[in-house]
Amino acid sequence: MRFLVTAIVAYLLYLLLTIGSGTLLLWNAAELIIGAIFALVVAALVKNRYLKRSLRMLNPVRWFIWFIYLFPFLFAMAQANVDVAYRVLTGRINPGIVKISPKLKTDMALTILANSITLTPGTLSINVDEETNDLYVHWINVKPEVLKEMPRDYHPICNSFPDWARRIAG
Amino acid sequence: MAGMIIAIVLMVAGVFFLTVSALGLLRFPDFYARTHAVGKSETLGSILTLSGLAVYNGLELSTVKILFILGFVLVANPTATHAIARAALRTGLQPWTRKKVEPREKRTEPS
Known part of the structure; x- marks a missing residue:
């Protein structure tokens, strides 16, 4: 089938x-x-990977949310490129790898989030902890004050994209 | 005529971001930062160039094909970037840092 x-x-x-x-x-x-x-x-x-537990994505409401999501996403993407251009020209970077816990349950949501993170300002998803669904993110301009609180808030790192991913495929 | 101007603007912007991507590849200090330049700027650069081509073509069959390619680039490029970065992490490449901001165990592969 x-x-x-x-x-x-x-x-x-x-x-x-x-x-x-x-x-x-x-x-x-x-x-x-x-x-x-x-x-x-x-x-x-x-055949063993595709369509695995993905029938929930047939819900048209999720497609609609995904379509709405395109607008903030494309805006963030444009912003990300201006950001990269700025950092290329000035060299002001402070990179490091940080871990975020977006608490997403489905693979689809995590895929959407990881790809969004890669395309949006300052961050690049590197690795996934498949048991806890934590993401390891390379952050090009690490702000130490964000890292002090534990549990770490992901909003300063990747805006509200985890919330969007949860709405689309959560 | 207006379509032509939009197409030119889109393509010039695309080429600009592709140039930024190439510059970033040369200027950034380490592998991960370079991946940033390639992952972001190249995706937007290709998307802008392709949409410029789509506008230039007008309403045609080939425009639909260009839009398909555009969607594919949008999905495939970050995925490929992620795969490359993950491969680097798994071989134990440490990121370049300005100063110590994270305890050491946070930076390494967990498994």
């Missing part, structure tokens, strides 16, 4: 990317055959 769904999704994606390549219903024969072969290979490779 998983195998079939994965293969069909992969095949549809391939067909979308090669649309308009020929006369056989918009595609040419070679593309159709190669696409089918690759879809089967991909499905065979990932």
